Every structure is written in C-alpha cells, then in structure tokens.
Amino acid sequence: MNENKNVLICIGTRPEAIKMAPVYFEFLKSGYNTKLCVTAQHRDLLDQVLHFFKMTPDFDLDLMTPNQTLNMLSSRILEGIDNIFIEQKIDLVLVHGDTTTSSVIALAAFNRKIKVAHVEAGLRTYNKQSPFPEEMNRQLTGRLADFHFAPGETANQNLKKEGVLVNNILVTGNTVIDALKITSTILDEGFNNTIIQNLNEKIDFNKKIVLVTGHRRENFGEGFESICNALVEISKDSDVELVFPVHLNPNVQEVVYKRLSNLPNVHLIAPLDYPTFIWIMKKSHLIISDSGGVQEEAPTFGVPVLVTRTVTERQEGITAGCSFLVGTNKIVIVTKAKEILSKSKDYNKTINPYGDGNASKKIVDFFKSRTW
Numbered sequence: 050m051n052e053n054k055n056v057l058i059c060i061g062t063r064p065e066a067i068k069m070a071p072v073y074f075e076f077l078k079s080g081y082n083t084k085l086c087v088t089a090q091h092r093d094l095l096d097q098v099l100h101f102f103k104m105t106p107d108f109d110l111d112l113m114t115p116n117q118t119l120n121m122l123s124s125r126i127l128e129g130i131d132n133i134f135i136e137q138k139i140d141l142v143l144v145h146g147d148t149t150t151s152s153v154i155a156l157a158a159f160n161r162k163i164k165v166a167h168v169e170a171g172l173r174t175y176n177k178q179s180p181f182p183e184e185m186n187r188q189l190t191g192r193l194a195d196f197h198f199a200p201g202e203t204a205n206q207n208l209k210k211e212g213v214l215v216n217n218i219l220v221t222g223n224t225v226i227d228a229l230k231i232t233s234t235i236l237d238e239g240f241n242n243t244i245i246q247n248l249n250e251k252i253d254f255n256k257k258i259v260l261v262t263g264h265r266r267e268n269f270g271e272g273f274e275s276i277c278n279a280l281v282e283i284s285k286d287s288d289v290e291l292v293f294p295v296h297l298n299p300n301v302q303e304v305v306y307k308r309l310s311n312l313p314n315v316h317l318i319a320p321l322d323y324p325t326f327i328w329i330m331k332k333s334h335l336i337i338s339d340s341g342g343v344q345e346e347a348p349t350f351g352v353p354v355l356v357t358r359t360v361t362e363r364q365e366g367i368t369a370g371c372s373f374l375v376g377t378n379k380i381v382i383v384t385k386a387k388e389i390l391s392k393s394k395d396y397n398k399t400i401n402p403y404g405d406g407n408a409s410k411k412i413v414d415f416f417k418s419r420t421w
C-alpha cells in the first residue's frame with residue numbers, strides 16, 4: 050500500500066541538487082508517485098545541476114532574489130510550499146542537509162502533519178555560530194524529521210544522543226558519492242565542453258593546480274580578506290596555478306574580485322558546472338575550500354583539502370588525513386599549502402570515508418521495507 054503514496058523531493062541550492070539527484074532517480078524507479086520541487090533559493094547554480102542531471106522540476110517556486118536575507122527567503126518558502134502541500138496531497142517530504150530550504154520546508158511539512166525524511170542527517174558542530182546558519186538548520190530539521198538518513202557513524206551517534214529512535218535512523222553513507230559515481234562514469238567516457246577547452250587554453254596544467262572555493266557566511270568580511278591574502282602569497286610560487294570558481298553570493302564576489310584580480314597565475318572564473326568542477330578537482334594538487342561537499346568528494350581523487358573553517362562537522366576526513374582544518378589565518382594557510390605543494394601529487398590516496406555510492410538505494414529500500 051506504500052506504493053500509492055505521494056513523495057515530494059525538495060531542493061533549493063547547488064549542493065542539495067547534486068546530493069539529491071541520485072535519491073530522486075532511485076525514487077522515480079521505486080513506483081512511488083514521486084515529484085520534484087525546487088525553491089530555487091539558488092537560481093543559476095541550481096539550474097547548472099538540473100541541466101546536467103536532466104532533472105525537470107514539477108514545481109519551481111523561483112524564489113531567489115539578489116543578496117536575499119534569510120528571513121525574507123524563509124517567509125517566501127513557507128508561503129510557496131504550502132500551496133503545493135495542499136494541492137498535491139503529499140504524504141512524505143524529503144529534504145537535504147542544512148539549508149534554509151531544508152529547515153523551512155521541514156517546518157511547513159510538520160505544520161501540515163506530513164512526514165519528513167532528512168537526508169544527510171545528524172551532522173553537528175554543536176556551535177550555533179559555525180557554520181551559520183547551517184548548524185541550527187540541521188538541528189531544527191533533525192527535530193522536525195520522522196526519518197533520518199545519517200551519512201556516517203558519527204552522525205548516527207549524534208542523533209541517538211539527541212534521543213532519536215534507532216528504528217528511525219539509517220546509516221547510508223553520503224549520497225554525494227552516489228552522484229560522484231554517476232559523474233565519474235561520464236568523465237571516464239571522455240567528457241568535454243567549451244569551458245574545458247577554454248580552461249586548457251588559459252591554464253598551464255603542467256603546473257601544480259590549486260583549486261579554491263569559498264562561500265561560508267561566518268567567513269564574510271575579515272575571514273575572506275585573510276584567505277585572499279593567503280592566496281596572494283601562495284600565488285608567488287610561479288610553479289602554481291590557482292583556479293577559483295567564485296560563488297555568486299555578492300559578499301564573496303566583491304572581496305575576491307577586489308583582492309585577486311590581475312594576478313597572472315590566479316584564475317578567477319564563474320562557478321563551474323558540476324562535471325567540469327569534478328574534472329578540474331581530479332587534476333588538482335591541492336584544494337583550499339570551506340565547502341562541505343568538496344571535503345567529501347576530494348578523498349575519492351586523493352586530493353588534500355585545506356578547510357578554511359574553525360570547525361567542521363566532517364571530522365572523518367580530518368581523521369583519515371584527507372583534509373586539514375586551517376581556519377582563515379593567513380600564516381597557517383600558507384604554511385600548510387607550501388608543505389603540501391612541496392610533495393608529490395600522490396600525497397595521500399585513501400578510501401573515501403564518506404560513502405560507497407549506494408546511499409540512495411538504501412534510502413528507498415528503507416521505505417519499501419516498512420509501513421509508514
């Protein structure tokens with residue numbers, strides 16, 4: 050009888066789209082009446098991913114506004130999603146991770162007595178300010194959710210400590226690895242596009258590639274200034290090419306373009322579509338990033354990550370020696386970067402601690418194996 054149920058998968062930003070794409074495809078195969086709703090909290094970055102995975106949303110709230118505030122975005126999501134809940138008679142909503150889209154939709158579903166499943170559940174720093182607002186988004190979504198898909202054992206333990214019933218948790222691995230599996234196959238088949246051709250023209254891939262990303266709110270201002278100063282210092286090594294696809298958040302764009310334009314071996318480029326980003330990740334010697342997803346992906350290719358944050362909820366990579374917490378201090382970043390750049394590229398190949406690529410199937414099997 051589960052098969053007649055209406056399932057709504059809700060996403061809003063680039064990482065949610067990447068990590069929920071394999072879950073969406075698995076649900077489509079499952080026989081459940083599955084629909085996709087995007088809030089478009091991100092517009093451009095989301096559309097890049099939808100295009101690559103050939104996902105067509107059934108509902109598009111199209112909410113993004115330039116430099117949006119968290120509260121304005123939240124109120125618009127609450128209003129927009131409620132109509133869909135009412136009209137579509139939704140039985141189960143799946144949300145992902147830690148965004149405003151996830152926590153607000155979880156609340157809206159709870160208010161309508163719709164069951165909530167949380168994918169990438171249980172990640173915690175227990176520091177309300179870092180990552181901000183993601184830590185509280187995770188905790189709120191966790192309290193509202195009925196079913197919790199933990200990417201790993203630490204997350205599982207966090208949920209249990211918080212009193213979530215064991216029966217409602219499943220440890221699945223992170224779905225980002227499922228997405229990476231799909232993408233790696235496409236890359237192995239000889240993926241190419243005009244962006245890759247342009248990159249090949251302007252970047253000397255015989256040099257050591259340092260890939261950089263950044264977008265965390267807690268780093269806005271001083272933190273980003275300091276990271277940029279570190280990048281200027283690292284770029285003084287003429288054997289290095291820095292490639293920085295700059296996030297579209299105006300708070301990031303402003304400081305990065307002001308501080309790093311016109312340096313010969315610093316390439317500030319538009320955000321890359323997902324397969325192209327993975328293509329360049331594979332070629333990188335080092336990554337400097339505050340991204341959650343990037344920390345999870347890089348170990349697959351043995352590329353070390355300097356995590357420009359003071360805390361991380363992805364401790365597995367640190368423990369395995371795949372990533373290093375460096376914060377935003379210029380000297381710490383430069384010292385660690387130089388150390389890694391002085392070694393060969395096969396610096397640290399290990400099994401990716403974040404998953405085995407079968408998380409999405411485990412999630413769907415969970416629902417098939419029980420009445421809900």
Ligand code: UD1
Nearest residue numbers: 062090091092093094095114115116117148149297298299
């Ligand atoms: C959001 C998430 C963060 C996630 C990150 C992934 C929240 C509170 N933040 O942060 O958890 O790690 O996405 O990238 O949910 N913009 C565009 N085009 C886009 C995307 C963003 O122009 O495609 C600009 C807009 O001006 C927008 C601003 O960036 O208002 C901020 O977007 P928002 O989603 O609020 O925050 P992010 O910093 O992207």
Ligand code: UDP
Nearest residue numbers: 064067294320321322323326340341342343
């Ligand atoms: N990514 C991408 N293009 C880029 C930078 C990142 O497709 O130019 C992908 C990356 O592979 C990862 C995800 O975006 O899967 C991470 O997104 P982001 O860093 O914005 O968010 P977070 O993971 O920190 O929530």
